Amino acid sequence: MIDDNNGQTIAAKAGHFLDVHSGAITPEIQPSTTFARDDRYDLINAANSYSRDCNPTFVHAERTLADLEHGEECLLFSSGMAAIAAIFYTLRPGSHIVVPQAMYWGVKSWLQKHCERADILLSEYDPCCVETIEDAMQGHNHTSIVWVETPNNPYLHVTDIEAAAQIAHANDAMLCVDSTVATPVYTKPLDHGADLVVHSATKYLNGHSDVLCGALVTREDHALWQAVASERQQAGALPGSFDSWLLLRGMRTLYVRVREASSNAMKIAEFLDNHQCVETVWYPGLASHPGHDIAVKQMQGGFGAMLSFAVAGGKEEALHTAGRLQLITSATSLGGVESLIEHRHSIEPEENGIPENLLRLAVGIEHIDDLIADLDAALG
16 A cells, blocks of 8 residues: 555556556557447447547556646646646636746746737736735736746746745635646645646656656646646647656656755755855755745755856856866756756847856756766866
8 A cells, every 4th residue: 555645656656557468567558549449339448539538658647647746637748838838728818827027938938928819917926025926916806827936947946835825815816836846756736735736747757858748737626627628638739658658657766866866956056155166056955045944844855956056257157167068968958867057048038137157957866976076177
């Protein structure tokens, strides 16, 4: 019997079953797009009719992630952006949403364009001051969704989910939390009052940089969830069966990967915080981080495997530092077993105001001595 609170066991046993015919202990990949009916035109298996509705392979992964997040149901999507878009596609013209000023720029950029096209009102709040959520709601008859990304990208701001949920629910709004960076290893937003959890499953959930996938988990069934499920079924933004199987395989090692990478990140943050060539380090595990106290309360057991730091000397020195790295690869994304570094100012639009000397480091599971030696040599 598995304790529902023991996520490590749930993850390790992801999709585990015993095929009495072959003795296999892992689920098969079911590539079929359609499923047969009998002579009365009844489905042979009532759960399976067409893979845009349901496929046995991604059902295994959905159940595992729902259990990891202490949610009632999970829906997989073809990417994290597809999962996020499905939520906002359900909103009617004239709806109002509240989002943080600093958040993953891909989501914010898309939201700004979508809200303009769909006649949806968008307001922003300071992710470091949860009380500003209520300020952002003022002057609007009804707010449909409050969006939280914690820790956020790339400043690792930490938002108090429980406080945000209280504000959202007092105003009859739904709280959606992007918990990609924290993962269910360190934060379970539904336990803190969130209504929906969002993951770019491409990142830590898969963990091997070889799958595009997104996921939504709900605390309970409600009208928004039904609308989102209908949107997915009709629009068809689902993952393939092989991607779902790779995600399921990746989740089996979720806890050991994330804990090792987070341990490395903590040591690297401390190293960089004391390095003469580094101006600032953004990592919630550091006591100097503005969101450290909230992170200690909300992120149980660790602080995640992503951090950012500002290199002394400006843009050129930051680019040279990234270019001199030998072990750590310059590339976009995060959450894989390998360490990646990114010069955010080269990636994000100029108007986002990302410091020119900021480098975002997605820490992997390489040996910590090798990672620190690589950074030390690159920083000069």
